[in-house]
Amino acid sequence: MYAFQFERATDAQAAVAKLKADGDAKFLAGGQSLLAAMKLRLASPSMLVDVARIPGMADIKVQGDAVVIGAAARHADVAANAEVMRRIPGLASLALGIGDRQVRAMGTLGGSLANDDPAADYPAAVLALNATVVTDRREIPADSFFKGLYETALAPDELITAVRFPVPDQSGYVKFRNPASRFALVGVMVARSGKTVRVAVTGAADSVFRAPALEQALTASFTPAAARAVKVDASGLNADLHASPEYRAHLIPVLASRAVEQALKG
Ligand SMILES: Cc1cc2nc3c(=O)[nH]c(=O)nc-3n(C[C@H](O)[C@H](O)[C@H](O)COP(=O)(O)OP(=O)(O)OC[C@H]3O[C@@H](n4cnc5c(N)ncnc54)[C@H](O)[C@@H]3O)c2cc1C
Numbered sequence: 001m002y003a004f005q006f007e008r009a010t011d012a013q014a015a016v017a018k019l020k021a022d023g024d025a026k027f028l029a030g031g032q033s034l035l036a037a038m039k040l041r042l043a044s045p046s047m048l049v050d051v052a053r054i055p056g057m058a059d060i061k062v063q064g065d066a067v068v069i070g071a072a073a074r075h076a077d078v079a080a081n082a083e084v085m086r087r088i089p090g091l092a093s094l095a096l097g098i099g100d101r102q103v104r105a106m107g108t109l110g111g112s113l114a115n116d117d118p119a120a121d122y123p124a125a126v127l128a129l130n131a132t133v134v135t136d137r138r139e140i141p142a143d144s145f146f147k148g149l150y151e152t153a154l155a156p157d158e159l160i161t162a163v164r165f166p167v168p169d170q171s172g173y174v175k176f177r178n179p180a181s182r183f184a185l186v187g188v189m190v191a192r193s194g195k196t197v198r199v200a201v202t203g204a205a206d207s208v209f210r211a212p213a214l215e216q217a218l219t220a221s222f223t224p225a226a227a228r229a230v231k232v233d234a235s236g237l238n239a240d241l242h243a244s245p246e247y248r249a250h251l252i253p254v255l256a257s258r259a260v261e262q263a264l265k266g
C-alpha cells in the first residue's frame with residue numbers, strides 16, 4: 001500500500017465537496033472492493049473519503065409502498081432487517097448470500113452498486129425490482145443506472161445516498177455461485193408486481209441485464225415450468241475458466257425457475 005490521505009465525512013455534501021476539490025479522491029465505504037484494488041495497484045486515489053459513518057446513511061425505512069435502504073447499509077444489516085425480510089424476502093435472501101461473513105459485515109449496498117462488478121448480486125435486485133438509485137443530486141431509475149463493465153451512470157464525484165425499492169407482490173433470487181468467492185457465475189432475480197414481471201440476470205455478461213423472453217413467459221404464467229421452457233441464446237455471454245457461454249445460457253432459465261419457486265413460497 002502507498003501513502004494517501006484519509007478523511008471521514010460527516011455529511012453527504014461535505015463528502016462530495018472533498019471529491020470535487022480533488023479529482024483523484026475516492027469515496028470509501030466497506031472497502032471490500034476498493035482496498036483490494038488499491039493493494040493490486042489497480043486504483044491509486046490521493047485521498048479516501050469515508051462515507052460509511054455518515055449519520056442516517058445506513059438507515060432502512062419503509063416509506064409508502066417502498067423500502068428505502070441507505071447506501072451505507074451493510075449486507076448483513078439488509079439480510080437481517082425485519083422489514084426487508086417481510087416485504088421483499090428475495091432481497092433479504094440475496095443479501096444473505098453475498099460473500100462470507102466478513103464481506104457481509106463490511107460491504108455496503110452503495111459500494112456494491114457504484115462498483116458494479118459484473119458478477120455482483122445487488123444489481124440484479126435493483127433492476128428486477130425497478131428500484132431508484134438516489135444520489136446527492138438526483139434520482140436514477142434502475143433501467144438507466146447500469147451502463148456496462150464496472151460502469152454506471154454516476155459522475156465521478158456523485159454519492160449514492162440511498163436506494164428506493166418498491167415492494168413487489170412476490171420476489172426471489174437464486175444464484176449459481178463461485179464456490180471460492182461466492183460471486184454469481186449466474187444469478188437471476190424475479191419480481192412480480194400485479195401483472196408485471198421483471199427478470200434480471202447478473203454474472204452472465206459484461207453487466208446485469210433484463211431477460212425479455214423470461215419476462216414474457218412469466219407474465220403469461222408465473223410458474224417454474226414457464227421459466228424452464230424458455231431457451232436463452234448464448235451469444236454475448238461470458239466465457240471464463242468457470243463456465244462457457246452455453247453453460248451460462250443453460251443456467252439462466254434453470255435459476256429463473258428456482259427463483260420463481262422461492263417467490264411463490266414467499
Ligand atoms: C472475498 C469477497 C467475496 C465477495 N463476494 C461477493 C458476492 O458473493 N456477491 C457480491 O455481490 N459481492 C461480493 N463481494 C463484493 C462486496 O459485496 C463488496 O462489499 C462490494 O463490491 C463493495 O462494497 P463496499 O462497501 O466494500 O465498497 P468499497 O470497496 O468501499 O467501494 C467500492 C467502490 O464504490 C465507491 N463507493 C462506495 N460507496 C459509494 C457511494 N455511497 N456512492 C458512490 N460511490 C461509492 C468507491 O469509491 C469505490 O469505487 C465480495 C468481496 C470479497 C472481498
